[in-house]
Amino acid sequence: MTESEERDERHKARMARKKAVIDEKIAQASDERGLLLVHSGNGKGKSSSAFGMVARALGHGIKVGVVQFIKGAATGEEAFFRRFPEEVRYFRMGEGFTWETQDRQRDKLKAEEAWQVARELLADEDIGLVVLDELNIALKHGYLELDVVLADLHARPFLQHVVVTGRGARDELIEAADTVTDMSLVKHAFKAGVKAQKGIEF
Amino acid sequence: MTESEERDERHKARMARKKAVIDEKIAQASDERGLLLVHSGNGKGKSSSAFGMVARALGHGIKVGVVQFIKGAATGEEAFFRRFPEEVRYFRMGEGFTWETQDRQRDKLKAEEAWQVARELLADEDIGLVVLDELNIALKHGYLELDVVLADLHARPFLQHVVVTGRGARDELIEAADTVTDMSLVKHAFKAGVKAQKGIEF
Structure with missing residues (x-):
């Protein structure tokens, strides 16, 4: 033998x-049931990974709901997924990151409004995947009651998947989750003086 | 003041x-240029984050090329993105993970064929984002020459973005990259006895 x-x-x-x-x-x-996924950490890919899962679900004929808690300006993923209103219910709530608005009471009110929308999706048996983008930020700043959020997540349809994104996931949410991924930053172009690029960062 | x-x-x-x-x-x-992104680590979200970026790019009218180096069976994201042949050139190469085939020479040949396809995309100015899914695996097993891959990446159009995914990214690739994210596993449903779920894992 060589x-x-x-x-x-x-x-x-x-x-x-x-x-x-x-x-x-x-x-x-062998268990088949809806999963609760959490994407946290300081690296890139928390939201984009959730949106990759949206594409994946749509490919399987699964209907999707998206609530963006913090995002201000429209992004590429929003423009794209809004092409399929029969398949994706897309809600961009909030008015930009909190350091843009600097108004805690307004942020809180916006977060509560967003949670009402999320709660509707979490009660809808026809929706197989719910993305709660940047919910962790709203929880971290205390804009939403953690107990209420956990109870609504727990009460969702048995086969419905949920993905929660954002830095600084609360311990109780990590505890409740099935799958938790920490996206950590190894190297970031932005820090090296490269502008945030269309199609990559937003 | 209260x-x-x-x-x-x-x-x-x-x-x-x-x-x-x-x-x-x-x-x-302020720099505007194509970025090289690497998604590595043992956690979930490496490929799905790349596919989220595909959606993001499409929302901005950017054309995309995808080469899957290892994937065997068709996935939800493939079914979905093949709906848009004018916008996404999608190539699934390889015949499943290497532990399924157990044939090193065949895997090598398949990886080389896939690289020829990737090279065409990397030479195409009309394509603004190229996803090289699981390329890290092919490099880790020595199925492709690292020098050839790095040279082709380096020679790509100035504004073209590339995302490379897969565990065990080679140091030289990390060195060459603009942005590197390590997706690490905090908790995984699969380990807790839950079946891989349609729309989440594939």
């Missing part, structure tokens, strides 16, 4: 063991 | 300082 053939054989054996382990895990994981 | 008013005032002052810092950074960051 060295290259040996390497291929070892690879084959290793992959066969890996396949056995993964197949076993898949066989064990 | 306690609540004082809190609001402090909030306002803090947010005003934050706004000043952020406005200054935005003013400094």
Whole structure:
């Protein structure tokens, strides 16, 4: 056997063991139910990953609801997903980040209005995926009651998935979640003096 | 002044300082050019974040190219983005994860075929965003020459953005990238015995 053939054989054996382990895990994981996902951390990709899941869901014929709690200006994803009003219910609430408005009472009121919209989506059996974009920010600043939010999430339809995004996820939400991803920043072009780019940052 | 008013005032002052810092950074960051983004780590969201950026780009009228290096079966995002053949050129190459095929030579050949397709997209000025999904896996296993990949990335059109996904990004690629995000796993439903869900995992 040549060295290259040996390497291929070892690879084959290793992959066969890996396949056995993964197949076993898949066989064990049989629950079908709606998941609560949280995307937190200081890195990029929290919201864009949620919007990738929107595309994924739409590809499977699943209807989607989106509530943006903090975003001000319209983004590329909003322009795009608004093309499909039968498939995506899209609500951009709030009026920009809180450091733009500097008015705590107004931010609180806006967050509460947004939660009323979210609550409707969370009660709708026809909607298979709900994105609550930047909800973590609203919770972190105390604009919404955590207990109310957790209760409404808990009471949602059994098969409905929810994705919550934003920095600084509250511990109780992490506790309640099925899947939590921390997006951490390794390197960011913005810090190196590159302008926020259309199609990438917004 | 009541306690609540004082809190609001402090909030306002803090947010005003934050706004000043952020406005200054935005003013400094004036470069407009195509970015190289890398999504790595063991958490969820590497590919879905790239597909969220696809939606974002499409919303801005930017044309997109996608090459999937490893994926086997069709996913929700593929079904969805194939609805827009004028806007998205979508190529699913490879035949499943390497632990499914257990054949190193075939995987290598497939990766090289996929790179030829990627190279065409990376030479096309009309395409503003190229997603190279799971390219990191192909590089990690040595299925592609790192030098060739880096040279082709470097030679792409000046305004073209590229997103590379997959675990175990090579150091040289991280070095070459503008923005690097590490998606790390905090908690995963799959490990808790929940089946991979349509619209969430694929």
